[in-house]
Amino acid sequence: MLVRPDTQDVRLIGLYTGRVVALAGLVMVIPAVVGWLRGEPHDALGFVIGASLAVIIGQAAELALRTRAQLQGSHALAVVALSWLGVAFVGAVPLFLSGHYATFLDAYFDAMSGFATAGLAVINDLDHTSDAVNLWRHLMQFMGGQGLVLVALTIFGGAGLTGLYFGEGREERILPNVRNSARFIWRVALAWGVLGTGAFWITFWSLGLPPLKAGLQAVMMFMAAFDTGGFSPTSASLGFYQSAVAETIAAVLMLAGTLSFALHRVLLYRRSLKPLWRNTEVRFLAATLGILTALTLVGLGRFEVYPDTVEVVRRGGFQLLSAHTGTGFNTVSSPQLLTDWGTLAPAALVVAMALGGMAGSTTGGVKSLRVAVASKALVGDIRRTLSPAGAQVRTAYQATTGRTLLTADLARGAVVIIVLYLLLYGAGALVGLFYGYTLQQALFESTSAAAAVGLSVGVVGPDLETPLKVVYIAQMWIGRLEFLAVFVLLGYAWSLLRGR
Amino acid sequence: MVAAVVAAGAVASAAGLDQLLATTQREPDQAVVERPGDRLTLTEGDCPTRAPGDEPVAVTSAVLTQCPRLLADRPVTYRGEAVRGIIDQGRHAWLQVNDGPYALDRGPLPASRTTAGTNAGVAVRIPSARAGSIDTVGDARHHGAIIEVTGRWQVSNAGDAGGAAIRAERVDVIQPGHRLDPPRSPLRTWAAVAAAGLALTLTGAAWWRRR
Known part of the structure; x- marks a missing residue:
């Protein structure tokens, strides 16, 4: 029987959504302060307005929707899906007030792109944006990558919020207690933050940038x-x-971000790299990374894009890594990918974007775990067919948590999500084709949005057609939350519309 | 009432349908390689196969980024605004030089307050000794110096750890950089005060109710 939401359900979903939205407002204090300190009062005031709006929404929800009811699993998923829409809304307010966006939809596009860790942007004149706005764009990515609800878990706590943890595309508890898992994820980010920021700072400073700017x-x-x-x-x-x-620093950080937090914990506590090599998902990730990098390099070599091998390896290898980890950093111009890179290398980038990194990491896309599970299930079926009648054929894989028997349910779950992602990539590409873009352009941008990558061949920009902006926003939202939370929210909405 | 809402919705939908189905009319890229008697036109997604001769030609960033190999190793002149910072690597320095509307025509968005798309530009490698002549780089508070460089366009600069860039032999500062007037809006100040006041009031009310 399907859920039949009543007033209590709506109150609960509204209350918890308000709490997560209010949290985004609290984080906006950081760019507001930076704006004041850097002599950007105009943008700092924009952040005060945005933060206040978020807190108003959150506190109004506290006053109007307070309830003693407990959050159930389906509520939690609906809260996650709605929170991401709400947080992107308040996150877009200071962006819009900065004047760098022609419409609020454009600001919302960049806010959703930030929280979904996509990196596609429709901002005007990025090179003259203030430090406050730039910092906020990156803070949105940090919050989104860590998980918005994870941020809420850490700050607010509360038993009800535990149920929200799994709605953000996280499949495993790193530790038995979800709050401890959240704390561990923050510790990992903090450790990498000290190392990564320090390394970048020294590098940028040594390259001649002033210390504060660096x-x-x-x-x-x-x-x-x-x-x-x-x-x-x-x-x-x-x-x-x-x-x-x-x-090189960016490549190390991107790889660290694409490994699951659970794997980080195993590596940290066992102080050995053995779990890394034994892990089925890591092996698949390494294999696809290797094969697709080879294809990219062959493609660049075939079209003689660069005059020397070192450059082919450096440019091609970095762009492929950027695509596979779902980061989207560019070291070549966006139009060049379309006009100068031939066809094989961009095709390899599209496949890499579609696959993504490890489950339970900060990346988007299908995830290597699902490809590994589906592949092993297929091999298991072939072996079963070739085995004598009555023979027991069992398939297992090495997960981060230990050796896991591959059941039919696990295989079905993985295949369903893979199919859903393929449909999502295809749907966005069809809309792009409708607006007259080539198949290469349409598929590249659609995959980049749905897999939360951010690489572009130059289609996404301020002059992108409005309906395509809406489609890409939806793709970023759905792809980042991995479908289920969005389906539950839509289910609630449908039930409410039908009046039961 | 309901009929009015439906009618309004229908009108809005019909009015919006044109917009929904319309393809944005992007302006085709302007002629990007120019010299007397020789004019190459770049169309989106396509690179011309014919390259000009060996004399310096004035280029825009569009042709260099879309068709990097067209002018590989050719002498070019390029004009634009130095933005964000100067990367010093000892003998050479690197600049990002933009030639879009925010650099050359309308000026930076924080001052002009009109949107005109994304930034367009290319990297330029200059001798470190010339970096000192660039007094200001563009950012939120500055319009960077407008410079004109003459040099050779390189698809890669692997020897200097760099990517595609113009290796400039000559750098002329056409217009020094200057500070932008910070935008001011009393209305925004009052709106921020009012919003913060309301947020604090509601926070207090929620805290009092919890107690």
């Missing part, structure tokens, strides 16, 4: 790299720094 850009680039977001404080993205060292 520090701010280091913080932003860390958040964009580790949370596989891909925003950048300059329109030239990572290519601005013209530095192999900066690219």
Whole structure:
């Protein structure tokens, strides 16, 4: 029997959504303060307005919707889906007030892109944006990558919020207690933050940037790299720094971000790399990364894009890694991917974007775990067919938590999500084709949006057609939450509309 | 009442349908390689196969980013605004030089308050000794110096750890950078005070109710 939401259900969903939205308002205090300190009062006031609006929504929900009812699983999923829409709304307010967006929809596009860690942007004149606005764009990616609800869990606590944890595309508890899992994820981010920001800071400083500017850009680039977001404080993205060292630091952070937090814990506590090599998902990730990198390099070599091999490896390898980890940093210009990279290399980028990184990490896309499970299930079926009648054929895989028997339910779940992602990529591409873009352009941008990557061949920009902006926003939202939470929210909405 | 809402919705939908189905009319890229008697036109997604001769030609960033190999190793002149910072690598320095409307025509968005799309530009490698002549780089509070560079366009600069860029032999500052007037809006100040006041009031009310 399907859920039949009543007033209590609506109150609960509204109350918890308000709490998560209010949290985004509290985080906006950071760019507001930075704006004041950096002599950007106009934008700082925009953040005060945005933060106040978020707190007003949250506190109004506290006053009007307070209830003693307990949050159930389906409520939690609906709250997650609605929270992401609400948080993007308040997050877009200071962006819009900055004047760098022609419409509120454009600001909402970038806010959703930030929280979903996509990195696609329709901002006007990025190279003249204030430090406050730039910091907020990257903070959105940091919050989204860590998980909005995870942020709420850490700050507010409460038993009810535990149910929200699983709605954000997280499949496993790292520790038995969800709050402890949340704390562990923050500790990992903090440790990488100190290392990554420090390394970027030294690099940018040594490249001649003033210490304060270098520090701010280091913080932003860390958040964009580790949370596989891909925003950048300059329109030239990572290519601005013209530095192999900066690219290497970014590559390490992107790889760290694409490994699951559970794997981080295993590696940390066992102090051995053995679990890394034994893990089925890591093996699949390494295999697809290797194969697709080879295809990219062959494609670049075939079309003689670069005059020397070192450049082919450096540019091609980095762009592929950026696509596979779902980050979206550029070291070549967006139009060049379409006009100068031939056909094989961009095709490899599309496949890499579609696959994504590990489940339970900060990346988007199908995830290597699901591809591994589906592949192993297929091999198991073939072996079963070839085995004598009555023979028992069992398939297992090495998960982060230990050896796991591959059941029919697990295989079905993985295949269903893979099919849903393919449909999502295809749907966005069809709309792009409707607006006259080539198949290559339409598929590239659609996959980039739905898999929360952020690479572009130049289609996404302020002059993108309005319906396509709406479609890409929906793709980023649905793809980041991995379908279920969105379906539950739509189910609630449908039931309410039908009056039962 | 309901009929009025439905009618309004129908009108709005019909009015919005044109917009929904319309494809944005993007302006085709302007002629991007120019010299007397020779004019190449770049169409979106396509690179011309014919390249000009060996004399410096004035280029825009559009042709260099879309068709990097068209002018590989060719002498070019390029004009634009230095933005965000100067990357110093010892003998050479790197600049991001934009030639879009925010750089050359309308000026930075914080001052002009009119949106005109994304930034467009290319990287330029200049001798470090010339970096000192660029007094200001563009950011939220500054319109950067407008410079004109003459040099050779390189698809890669692997030897200097750089990507596609113009290796400039000559750098002329056409217009020094200047500070932008910060935008002011008393209405925004009052709106922020009012919103913060309401937020604090509601927070207090919620706290009092919890107690």
